[in-house]
Amino acid sequence: MVDYLLQALPLVFAFDVMLAMVVGTAAGVAIGALPGLSTTMGIAVLIPLTFTMPPLVALGLMAGIYNGAMYGGSIPAILLRIPGTPAGIATTFDGYPMAQQGHGVQAMRIALVSSALGGIVSALTLILLAPPLASVALLFGPAEVFWLAVFGLTAISVLLAENPVKGLLSAGFGLIIGTVGIDQLTGNERFTFDVLELTSGIGILVLLTGLYAIPPAFELAAKAMLVNPTELARGMASKAEDASERFAWRSLIPTWIRASGIGVAIGIVPGTGGNIASIISWNETRRAAREPERFGKGAPEGVAASECANNADNASALIPALTLGIPGNAVAAVILGGLLVHGMQPGPALFRDTAPVTYGFMLAMLITAVLLFFIGWFGARLFIYVLQMPPLLLAPMIIAMSTIGIYAINNSMFDVWLMLFIGVIGFLMERLRMPLAPAVLAVILGPMAEAELRRSLLISRGDFSFLFSSAISLILVALTIIMVIAPLVRRLAPGKPKRGKDEHPVQVDG
Amino acid sequence: MQRATLETMVALGLMGLSVAGAVHASGFPRGSAYLPTTVFVAMAILSLVWAVQSGIAHFHDKDRLRIERVEARRLAIIAFGALALAVAIPAFGFFTSFIVLVPGIAFVLGYRSARGLAVGALVFVGILYLFFVVILNRPLPVEIWHALLA
Numbered sequence: 307m308v309d310y311l312l313q314a315l316p317l318v319f320a321f322d323v324m325l326a327m328v329v330g331t332a333a334g335v336a337i338g339a340l341p342g343l344s345t346t347m348g349i350a351v352l353i354p355l356t357f358t359m360p361p362l363v364a365l366g367l368m369a370g371i372y373n374g375a376m377y378g379g380s381i382p383a384i385l386l387r388i389p390g391t392p393a394g395i396a397t398t399f400d401g402y403p404m405a406q407q408g409h410g411v412q413a414m415r416i417a418l419v420s421s422a423l424g425g426i427v428s429a430l431t432l433i434l435l436a437p438p439l440a441s442v443a444l445l446f447g448p449a450e451v452f453w454l455a456v457f458g459l460t461a462i463s464v465l466l467a468e469n470p471v472k473g474l475l476s477a478g479f480g481l482i483i484g485t486v487g488i489d490q491l492t493g494n495e496r497f498t499f500d501v502l503e504l505t506s507g508i509g510i511l512v513l514l515t516g517l518y519a520i521p522p523a524f525e526l527a528a529k530a531m532l533v534n535p536t537e538l539a540r541g542m543a544s545k546a547e548d549a550s551e552r553f554a555w556r557s558l559i560p561t562w563i564r565a566s567g568i569g570v571a572i573g574i575v576p577g578t579g580g581n582i583a584s585i586i587s588w589n590e591t592r593r594a595a596r597e598p599e600r601f602g603k604g605a606p607e608g609v610a611a612s613e614c615a616n617n618a619d620n621a622s623a624l625i626p627a628l629t630l631g632i633p634g635n636a637v638a639a640v641i642l643g644g645l646l647v648h649g650m651q652p653g654p655a656l657f658r659d660t661a662p663v664t665y666g667f668m669l670a671m672l673i674t675a676v677l678l679f680f681i682g683w684f685g686a687r688l689f690i691y692v693l694q695m696p697p698l699l700l701a702p703m704i705i706a707m708s709t710i711g712i713y714a715i716n717n718s719m720f721d722v723w724l725m726l727f728i729g730v731i732g733f734l735m736e737r738l739r740m741p742l743a744p745a746v747l748a749v750i751l752g753p754m755a756e757a758e759l760r761r762s763l764l765i766s767r768g769d770f771s772f773l774f775s776s777a778i779s780l781i782l783v784a785l786t787i788i789m790v791i792a793p794l795v796r797r798l799a800p801g802k803p804k805r806g807k808d809e810h811p812v813q814v815d816g
Numbered sequence: 817m818q819r820a821t822l823e824t825m826v827a828l829g830l831m832g833l834s835v836a837g838a839v840h841a842s843g844f845p846r847g848s849a850y851l852p853t854t855v856f857v858a859m860a861i862l863s864l865v866w867a868v869q870s871g872i873a874h875f876h877d878k879d880r881l882r883i884e885r886v887e888a889r890r891l892a893i894i895a896f897g898a899l900a901l902a903v904a905i906p907a908f909g910f911f912t913s914f915i916v917l918v919p920g921i922a923f924v925l926g927y928r929s930a931r932g933l934a935v936g937a938l939v940f941v942g943i944l945y946l947f948f949v950v951i952l953n954r955p956l957p958v959e960i961w962h963a964l965l966a
Contacts, residue, residue, distance in 0.1 A: 701922075
């Protein structure tokens, strides 16, 4: 592990990678600050632009966007009570009252320092935990890898959806998309309908951009959320004592420790996300406080708890994603797609076949968390101007940028049409409250699961019992069954409130 | 329209498509048919479950799908704008299409600042030109003005 880290260090400090991380972090903060734009959208729009770049440059950019956007979401949450990302919801509880009391700038600084610290702790956890976990996963045979893919897909489908049936249907859609084209093992065409362009399959980039860039652009145009400059100015107005008095940063240390732990732990669990981490962290900090009644009325600890936890969730969500191919949240699923674009197969093989780049990416998560502090501190005023960008102009820009990005990959207008078509499907899926991440994950894991299943059957000469012949396989099968049955049992259990129509799952699209 | 009604209709449509897909996939040679046939059969069953769920919800869930007229109008404009972009690009080139259509769509959507439209479009196209043509040197369709001048 140390050898690989030492190999990755010079790669990650190369000029182009550093530049990508700085640009990515700044772009991430801007994207997160804009209500209606999400981390997933930012990465999905930018991945096609990175197609021709070296993998680590692209991954540095993605790491920057991921860390930056999570903090960026706190800016409108504090100044306008509009969370830029779902993970910024808990920040509004105390951030907005602070801004209304004339401490907006101070609240933004607390959010920034807390976000950077949460990101650093999370990245260190990723660097420490991912390699040993991957080394265990590398011992898996084809049957175990097949069941791991099935479990990962089931977990994400069930956990991310309001209704597990919709999650599983989304995964089914992705699995079918993954089979389009020439079957690599038999050479047969599947679902090509004599269209030449479909023989090579539907590219992951076309799918990612279609699903994650087009629907937000449509929503942005439809909702046209306009920022009130007067309210923004009121939020930014700081009291004179903020500038003259030194804030007691030390008082936040216990909050940061608790929030980092909560964020990291929640990030590792597949299907959760930064918004869950921040709400739990805010609540736990309030419970532990001597004066819990201050919370919700402008307590600095509330802002620190929320922002530290949602950034602590970032890199830790990549632990199951990088080692097992099971993403912790939707952003991690999109990042897996980004890895695939650059020829890196998500899962334990990342730590064997492309180890220097994988370790470089983990270091990039750490470095961008540090960069976030400097970029956020010195660029605060600039990011506030970003809030005033007109959504009605941004929406066509996102679509235009997606079209040129997708075209430039294969010089194919067919890909552009396909992306727009998939975008419309994605928009309808979102309106029907179907999660998009299972579809993306299915495109990534589907072909891998199919190949491993066939390999298992080849080894066993067609004997299906081979799939159930090891303890690990049986555990994974049991976990998959539990994952499917648990929501059913929960619904049928007496005394448990059923989900009402107004109760939606917490969105984990970052 | 009630959300449950719409969901029932979508679920039934999806079930029909899944059955058709399963029939089509079962015609593939054996090794290639396993996964798609299984997935389509599973999707057909899941769609049926969804249809039953939303059918039951129809009686007690009065959640209605509401879309305001202005929102629907903007959605139609952005959808047609995206189509217009895809049609215009091969004929006029990316940058010519963008410089006309990006501010054009924004204007029709309701953004009326002439300065914002002009500066926004120019900066946006300038950055994309710098990135794709100057830095990456990607082969893009010939711009119409370039072809006319040549």
